[in-house]
Amino acid sequence: MTRGALVLRMVLALLACAVCATGTALLAAAAVGTARGQRLDQLILTAARHDTSALTRIVFPALNTVTVPVVVVALVVAAVVALVQRRTSMALHLIVLVAGAIATTEVLKHLVVTRSALAADIDLTPNSFPSGHTTTAGAVAVAVTLASPRQVRSVVALVGAAWTAMAGIGTVAGGWHRPSDVLGALLVVGAWTFLVLAVDAAMAIVRTARDGAGRDDDRAGAEGPAAGERPARPVLPVHRGARAAIVVLGLAAVAGLALGAVLLAGVPTPLDLTDGAAQARAYRASMLLLAGASSALVGGTLALHVPAVPRRAVPRRGDPIRVR
Numbered sequence: 001m002t003r004g005a006l007v008l009r010m011v012l013a014l015l016a017c018a019v020c021a022t023g024t025a026l027l028a029a030a031a032v033g034t035a036r037g038q039r040l041d042q043l044i045l046t047a048a049r050h051d052t053s054a055l056t057r058i059v060f061p062a063l064n065t066v067t068v069p070v071v072v073v074a075l076v077v078a079a080v081v082a083l084v085q086r087r088t089s090m091a092l093h094l095i096v097l098v099a100g101a102i103a104t105t106e107v108l109k110h111l112v113v114t115r116s117a118l119a120a121d122i123d124l125t126p127n128s129f130p131s132g133h134t135t136t137a138g139a140v141a142v143a144v145t146l147a148s149p150r151q152v153r154s155v156v157a158l159v160g161a162a163w164t165a166m167a168g169i170g171t172v173a174g175g176w177h178r179p180s181d182v183l184g185a186l187l188v189v190g191a192w193t194f195l196v197l198a199v200d201a202a203m204a205i206v207r208t209a210r211d212g213a214g215r216d217d218d219r220a221g222a223e224g225p226a227a228g229e230r231p232a233r234p235v236l237p238v239h240r241g242a243r244a245a246i247v248v249l250g251l252a253a254v255a256g257l258a259l260g261a262v263l264l265a266g267v268p269t270p271l272d273l274t275d276g277a278a279q280a281r282a283y284r285a286s287m288l289l290l291a292g293a294s295s296a297l298v299g300g301t302l303a304l305h306v307p308a309v310p311r312r313a314v315p316r317r318g319d320p321i322r323v324r
Contacts, residue, residue, distance in 0.1 A: 003208055006306065010201035013194045013304045020190035024130070027187065028113050031180030032129050035119035039271045041178035042122050044286050047279035048173050055287070056173050062163055063170030066133045074140050078147035085149065089203060093196045094143040101192040105135040105185060121273050130184035131177045137167040138189035138294070142301050154245035157298050161249055165294035169287055179286035186293045193297065197304045204306050242302050249299030256292020260285045 031037040075098060082091035108130055115127040141160030148156040168182040263285035267278050 003205060006201050006205045006208065009304055009306055010198050010205065013198035013201060016300060016304070017191050017194035017198060020187045020194065024108075024184055024187040024191065027180055027184050028108070028129055031178070031184075032113055032115050032127070033118075036271070037180065038117070038122050039119050039273065040267075040282065041180055043267075043271055043273055043279055044172070044179050044282045045123070045175065046273060047283035049175050050279075051173055051283070055169070059166040059170035059173055062166035063133065063174065065163075066137050066167050071136055071140055074144055078140075078144045081149070082147040087147075090146065090200070093200060094147060097192050097196045098139040098143050100195075101135050101139040101189045102132070104188050104192070105130045105132055108184075108188070128177050129181045130188050131168065131171055131181040132185070133171050133176070134164070134168040134182045134185035135188055138164045138186055138297060139192070141298060142189065142193050145298060145301060146305060150242070153302070154242050157242075157245050157302050158248065161252075161295050161298035164298070165291045168290050168294060172286065172290070179290060182290050183293055186290075186297055190297050190300070193301055194304065197301070197306065200306050201304075246299055246302050249295045249302070253292045253296035253299055256288045256290075256295060258292075260288030260292060263288065 031041055075094070078094055079091045082088070082094065109127055109132070113127050113129050115125070115129070117124045141164045145153060145157045145160050164186075168186065171177040171182060172179050263281055267282045267285070268275070272278060
């Protein structure tokens with residue numbers, strides 16, 4: 001992989017991290033700090049309390065798996081798999097990712113974000129932004145995905161995205177959390193995930209410079225490929241098995257976020273918290289938005305993950321990359 005491709009990955013990961021961090025702050029200000037945001041959350045929470053649909057029978061079992069034993073086992077397995085593949089730095093990065101996301105959520109929830117009722121008919125509860133269960137599920141799903149061998153990484157990513165979405169939706173359907181709490185948790189996980197991926201890309205840049213890999217292809221691009229050279233590789237190469245998962249997750253993200261936004265925009269204003277039709281519409285919109293955000297998180301992780309190149313095998317320009 002050329003140094004330019006690694007730099008592009010690092011820049012994109014840093015931008016994604018900044019977007020997630022900024023989104024967390026803006027969401028907290030809008031959902032917790034304004035009367036309209038609180039009323040919208042309350043509208044959806046009221047609908048969730050009356051939800052007896054098949055959705056609850058699907059998401060509650062997933063939510064019930066977000067427990068300390070399950071999380072510990074998943075993280076141990078992820079670390080062991082990374083170490084077996086001689087990816088020590090990745091194992092350390094995964095620990096930082098999960099610990100950082102969970103710690104950030106706890107600090108925001110208990111020390112930074114404060115909640116008080118800013119409108120009538122708002123349930124006054126202790127602050128619940130961001131959701132701890134969703135943070136844990138999302139961080140573990142990303143960690144296990146990154147640690148997985150390339151042969152099964154796509155399957156693990158799809159399962160992880162579905163598990164995260166169902167756990168997050170389950171906290172809303174069960175009345176544990178407001179939808180903004182879940183979305184905030186996904187943004188926190190995203191910020192830490194993309195920060196770790198940016199650091200991973202920076203370390204890869206240092207390795208390629210030290211090993212003599214990643215030579216600048218500017219001259220080749222200006223003069224054209226030499227005789228017998230292979231065609232240029234993709235700017236952001238990924239293992240071909242991961243491409244299908246990225247497409248599936250990308251489509252799910254676009255569909256969920258777009259359809260959710262359209263439904264939410266159709267909720268009548270000013271909000272009537274007793275309007276059953278408005279409750280149902282906003283509730284369905286929030287489910288789509290949360291599913292789309294979970295897909296975007298894991299899909300972005302797959303797309304910006306730096307493929308591992310064997311350190312002792314210095315690639316020539318145009319050589320295929322062994323993605324791990």
